[in-house]
Amino acid sequence: MSREEKKTLKDMYDSQMKQFFEFVESMKKSLGVPMFPDMKSGKALYFDQREITLRFIISVENIKEFFNGLAEGKLLGTKCKDCNQLYFPPQKDCPRCRTSNMEWIELSKEGELLTFTQINVKPYSFSHYDDYIVGIVRLPEGINVTAWIRENDPKKLKPGMKMRLEIVKREPENYYTYEWVPVA
Amino acid sequence: MKRNVAVVGVGHSKYGVRNDVSLPELAWESINMALEDAGLEQKDIEYVVVSNVGGWSSEPLSAVVINEYAGICPTGTVRVEAACASGSAAVKLAYDMVASGHVDIAMAVGVEKMNESPTPTVVEFIGRAGNYFWEFQNFGLTFPGYYALYMTAYMYKYGATEEDFCKVAVKNHYYGARNPKAQFQKEVTVEQCMSSRYIAWPIKLFDSSPITDGSAAVILASEEVAKQLTDSPVWIRAIGYASDTSNLSKRDTFTSLRAGVLAGEQAYKKAGIDKDKAVETIDVAEVHDCFTIAEVMAYEDLGFAKRGEGIEMIRNEETYIGGKIPVNLSGGLKAKGHPIAATGEGMIAELTNQLLSRVEKDRQAPIKNGYALAHNIGGTGHYAYVTILSLSKS
Numbered sequence: 001m002s003r004e005e006k007k008t009l010k011d012m013y014d015s016q017m018k019q020f021f022e023f024v025e026s027m028k029k030s031l032g033v034p035m036f037p038d039m040k041s042g043k044a045l046y047f048d049q050r051e052i053t054l055r056f057i058i059s060v061e062n063i064k065e066f067f068n069g070l071a072e073g074k075l076l077g078t079k080c081k082d083c084n085q086l087y088f089p090p091q092k093d094c095p096r097c098r099t100s101n102m103e104w105i106e107l108s109k110e111g112e113l114l115t116f117t118q119i120n121v122k123p124y125s126f127s128h129y130d131d132y133i134v135g136i137v138r139l140p141e142g143i144n145v146t147a148w149i150r151e152n153d154p155k156k157l158k159p160g161m162k163m164r165l166e167i168v169k170r171e172p173e174n175y176y177t178y179e180w181v182p183v184a
Numbered sequence: 185m186k187r188n189v190a191v192v193g194v195g196h197s198k199y200g201v202r203n204d205v206s207l208p209e210l211a212w213e214s215i216n217m218a219l220e221d222a223g224l225e226q227k228d229i230e231y232v233v234v235s236n237v238g239g240w241s242s243e244p245l246s247a248v249v250i251n252e253y254a255g256i257c258p259t260g261t262v263r264v265e266a267a268c269a270s271g272s273a274a275v276k277l278a279y280d281m282v283a284s285g286h287v288d289i290a291m292a293v294g295v296e297k298m299n300e301s302p303t304p305t306v307v308e309f310i311g312r313a314g315n316y317f318w319e320f321q322n323f324g325l326t327f328p329g330y331y332a333l334y335m336t337a338y339m340y341k342y343g344a345t346e347e348d349f350c351k352v353a354v355k356n357h358y359y360g361a362r363n364p365k366a367q368f369q370k371e372v373t374v375e376q377c378m379s380s381r382y383i384a385w386p387i388k389l390f391d392s393s394p395i396t397d398g399s400a401a402v403i404l405a406s407e408e409v410a411k412q413l414t415d416s417p418v419w420i421r422a423i424g425y426a427s428d429t430s431n432l433s434k435r436d437t438f439t440s441l442r443a444g445v446l447a448g449e450q451a452y453k454k455a456g457i458d459k460d461k462a463v464e465t466i467d468v469a470e471v472h473d474c475f476t477i478a479e480v481m482a483y484e485d486l487g488f489a490k491r492g493e494g495i496e497m498i499r500n501e502e503t504y505i506g507g508k509i510p511v512n513l514s515g516g517l518k519a520k521g522h523p524i525a526a527t528g529e530g531m532i533a534e535l536t537n538q539l540l541s542r543v544e545k546d547r548q549a550p551i552k553n554g555y556a557l558a559h560n561i562g563g564t565g566h567y568a569y570v571t572i573l574s575l576s577k578s
């Protein structure tokens with residue numbers, strides 16, 4: 001099957017919701033109220049007539065270098081100039097020193113796999129992707145980076161394996177993020 | 185001076201898909217049961233702590249909705265959140281209100297109606313329970329996914345197999361089948377578990393607790409009041425608590441939950457129990473088995489087994505009645521169900537009934553020393569509460 005024809009989990013979720021919505025609308029039409037019987041128990045349920053969409057707007061003013069770095073092919077963290085502590089995810093402030101005397105540093109693009117999983121039942125907002133593998137990799141500088149791993153079969157992976165980091169475009173959203181690639 | 189605090193009444197709803205009741209109706213089932221058990225009326229309750237994570241359910245100010253419905257108004261109240269450990273956090277706050285002398289009688293009530301939203305929405309909400317911006321936004325981890333990171337690490341480090349973990353599901357379903365309050369009252373086999381589909385490799389559907397509606401309530405009283413109310417108070421001897429990083433990438437180990445270790449050690453110390461003798465001291469434990477790996481880590485984190493030997497405990501059936509220490513005789517989160525913020529109160533209600541020897545015969549632990557332990561984890565070891573109950577007050 002080509003990628004275009006392949007049904008994703010999202011298609012399944014969406015068609016289930018569409019069927020459900022049509023059923024509830026038909027019940028509403030006949031009863032005059034959005035009440036319908038639960039398919040399994042027959043108990044009366046009420047279909048909420050108000051809908052909310054959640055999509056957040058988050059400040060990255062103090063870590064914008066991180067995102068600019070991704071666009072330039074770099075993975076950046078911050079380092080406290082007072083105590084040399086490294087921060088990834090990058091932080092504006094050093095809670096150890098209670099100062100904000102930070103510098104940006106480029107992180108290694110290699111490391112050792114600590115652990116991993118493959119997400120088979122995906123959240124709705126990830127349901128348009130094929131099953132993806134998420135891993136945590138330890139960099140030589142002693143910090144860990146969570147990201148997807150470019151591999152489809154979790155049985156081909158093992159803790160301790162060498163991994164290489166690539167800055168990649170995430171599709172179909174079309175934005176820069178980072179990904180681990182097993183080193184053959 | 186800190187005062188002694190006793191559990192004087194407990195209530196526990198049937199867990200499951202509860203499309204037969206609304207959120208306040210579900211909370212009322214447990215509140216009414218707890219009032220009945222304590223021989224109290226609503227006006228006697230001086231403070232109510234409500235645990236409800238919500239998001240997937242329709243009432244954001246659930247505390248006031250529940251209290252109005254239950255006729256507990258204008259009593260002081262608050263809603264608390266500590267993810268899946270919210271219920272134990274609620275018990276902790278109610279305990280503090282009584283121990284500090286602010287009130288003589290306080291109630292903790294937990295409720296969750298997860299089935300008010302479709303499953304993909306619930307998966308989305310729980311998946312965001314960690315660090316949303318750095319670990320969910322780009323990588324779409326799910327709740328089973330977070331624990332799968334621990335299961336993978338444990339399997340490779342100690343040579344445990346998927347079959348081994350399935351034995352936790354088998355045990356908890358065995359007891360769930362004997363608990364009329366449980367969501368799943370059916371035994372399962374290792375084979376059934378092994379043939380269930382992967383939800384977050386290597387975690388399968390049968391390694392996982394379900395999406396649950398449910399409620400539980402616990403009424404606490406000062407020593408003076410408890411003595412007037414009951415001949416059989418169950419004392420809260422210690423509560424230990426700790427937390428861990430929101431980003432899993434900031435953890436050093438993936439075979440143990442540090443917050444669970446710290447909360448346990450704190451609770452043992454406060455109760456005067458030697459961690460190395462925990463197994464001989466505690467008659468029965470409820471541990472946080474949201475996934476089978478979580479129960480195995482709990483054995484080790486609580487000192488029931490040495491590092492890497494938790495898996496042996498389940499292989500050798502040492503956590504059944506008659507074994508070294510019976511664990512999750514309610515069916516656990518796995519079979520009894522996991523109504524996120526009600527799970528903590530549910531554990532305290534279950535253990536109170538265990539200590540008073542009033543649960544169903546075939547899942548009643550023999551009570552010898554009169555100690556019980558509740559281990560309640562929030563998120564993926566993000567929060568931890570360990571509560572020790574006892575039939576004796578000191």
Ligand SMILES: [Zn+2]
Binds near residue numbers: 080082084096097
């Ligand atoms: Zn510093």
